[in-house]
Amino acid sequence: MAKKITSRETDYSKWYNEIVVQADLAENSAVRGCMVIKPYGYAIWEKMQSELDKMFKATGHQNAYFPLFVPKSLFEAEEKNAEGFAKECAVVTHYRLKNDEDHPGKLKVDPNAKLEEELVVRPTSEAVIWNTYKNWIQSYRDLPILINQWANVVRWEMRTRLFLRTAEFLWQEGHTAHATRDEALVETKLMNQVYANFVENFMAIPVIQGTKTASERFAGAEETYCIEALMQDGKALQAGTSHFLGQNFAKAFDVKFASDTGSLEYVWATSWGVSTRLIGALIMTHSDDNGLVLPPNLAPDQVVIVPIYKGEEQQRQIAEVAEKIKSDLEQHNIRVKFDNRDKFKPGFKFNEYELKGVPLRIAIGPKDLEQGTVEVARRDTLTKTTLTQQEVLAYVKNELEVMQVSLFEKAKDFRTQHTTRVDDFETFKKILEEKGGFISAHWDGTEATEEAIKNETKATIRCIPLESSLEEGVCVYSGKPSSRRVLFAKAY
């Protein structure tokens, strides 16, 4: 049987890593900073992809695919974007290996196969996409372009953690082109809202929508919208971003269109993305000291049935009941696994599915056979209920819905309890240190103050919440006037 995992209180970071590895979600690979996403982790990602993809298509977007490589000259065209990513670029310089004469059986880079121009492995695709859009856009009739891409990207991070920060990760990146500033702004906000809906309704993670300060913006953006979530250790996690890029990329790549009045104008742009990082957020929002807890909407298996038997005859009889229940549930589109493996004991299986966060576990033993009952255990509350076999379908359907809502509410309560209004810097530091979470405080709007607070406390401004109302006050750090509160936190 798998060993118990480290508790959150003992070592939060270790707890996280152990869940990732022991729940079979992912593991480190032989390549520095790159992870292997294992089948169970990938199945969760597939569920996320499938739902997001539907939402993108429902809002008029189409998928396409652009090259993995960005020639250096394109990469550097939008200067701020280039500057922002230059330090984390994996660079392809050669296109061939050859036998290493000094080490038989080994290969070496062929110096004669040096590329004339180096290729950057895409850290993000604005450059290569806007260089393409240039040829697609002549007139206002060609706009808007609403495209999304599912892809891998590479950012050479020095300190990596499974899902949260990896050198290669999987994501989607939307890249849209518009005739007007207003339309691009509407798109930027719409996609941030799509992300919020997805993360809240599907992943059961409550988020705050807001905009980033200038220093936290995407490199090359004029405004970055974001959704921010709060993890159980009181640290914030940026769960998705949607950027209003203004005309920056259109200018860098000279993308103009003839408007309906005949004038030539630069095109307006947005880009937006979420990544496998969301799986990190999922783990840190819902899981407990027994392992992963999955919201039913996202669970590859929503229900697992474990038989408890002695001997083949009993196994056969229980399997008959289990298969009937499985088939009933599947007819209602519930995802069910019947684990009838003989080489593992029930206790081992119970532990495995608890660790893997399967929402509902149905156990069927000899007594249940006699009495026509089953035992259902709920993963989040760890409560058990005995039901007649006739009651199972209705109970499971209802309980999956209840659990989905309940996980969201629990996380929202946690966030409410860990969001503190603070009006002086001493309290700010104390709250941050002792309680963590979001701190809602006044800020004077200067980068200098933001920087000073960050240096002194490691807290950053997570966002300027969309829903915060104007409120006169003074900056928690400088004492200068401020017209609204912003959200500070330490962050992943």
Place this chain on the structure above:
Amino acid sequence: MAKKITSRETDYSKWYNEIVVQADLAENSAVRGCMVIKPYGYAIWEKMQSELDKMFKATGHQNAYFPLFVPKSLFEAEEKNAEGFAKECAVVTHYRLKNDEDHPGKLKVDPNAKLEEELVVRPTSEAVIWNTYKNWIQSYRDLPILINQWANVVRWEMRTRLFLRTAEFLWQEGHTAHATRDEALVETKLMNQVYANFVENFMAIPVIQGTKTASERFAGAEETYCIEALMQDGKALQAGTSHFLGQNFAKAFDVKFASDTGSLEYVWATSWGVSTRLIGALIMTHSDDNGLVLPPNLAPDQVVIVPIYKGEEQQRQIAEVAEKIKSDLEQHNIRVKFDNRDKFKPGFKFNEYELKGVPLRIAIGPKDLEQGTVEVARRDTLTKTTLTQQEVLAYVKNELEVMQVSLFEKAKDFRTQHTTRVDDFETFKKILEEKGGFISAHWDGTEATEEAIKNETKATIRCIPLESSLEEGVCVYSGKPSSRRVLFAKAY
């Protein structure tokens, strides 16, 4: 209106490129040999992915994701595989760019950020995956491992063509691990059969299943199964391959398992893949001089409705009929597009959907309004039929099925007509030159003969067909004895 495309007879290669570009499937990018897959082309790929993915899962496989990069030391571990791909490897040597002092605003590779070990951008993932499997496999209980990955790969090809041969392409690669040779062989054949079923039933492309000769095998494989299709210009196209890798990778990465008798044994492996190249096969199998022809199972839009009207009132009335038909068809899971754009004329739209290969086009004009009719045109036969609006659903459902079968039969007839049994080398060369297609001929089984024929005629042995029966004969080139015929052709 888009200009007419070049006919196949005038210039087959140009015809192909024009279809790809004008049907909005893909285009060349700024990156040498890498393509942009446009939304319409990507929608076809998504249909293919979705069906293949179901078939993989139905045969017990799970998806996972492995790193894009392969450290050179892992890459070179399986020598034949390494040798086979070394010449086409994109190599990452640095992980940072910095400002170029000599060229303000430009970047250059930071010489201080040289990797200790170079990273190969995966041309295929056996090495990185078997290095991972090493940690996953201890006992026979851990076997089989049945994993598939959807990914991009890079092979630095010197001469590239959209879809058919690109430096970066999208594919899936299955990688399985087994306890016995027999089980791995069964898997290899099963997946080749899955490919054959998919390509024949879904893409309407008839294929020959067979095995490759030693010289045409995947680098590192002991046996390569394949499906071979015949294009309209008489050249063959390898549409998918499934490799029996023996214990080569297990030995290279030292992957052993404890068998049920306690002995330590090397694991048996398979790998199998199909790629975006299949879209090239699709185009060259069915399309005609008017553009793309799509089999209904694969068409993003199976039916397009084009209104023909004068004035807003007529447009409104026709739209009502069109929306009703669309909704009826969609209730039967038929994919329908109603193109009610006012800025394009019907003739323009007719041309566009013909070029894009939409299987059925429904036109509704003023006369149809009066008479309660519509006109349906079938893309492959270019025939038109007038129906009452009540008849549309039944007709469309039936016609889509008929067209799917009919495209397959047509391609199969073409292949039958272009498969020639040949028993002497003069006829071999004549047939190859004048008629093309598959040549079924005896071969003495030596690499020397295979090579000589290739040098003299450019024809290669496409496969040793699984279904060919033993037949005594003499090699068409050397006159030496042979026990079965093999299939020769010029190939993509």
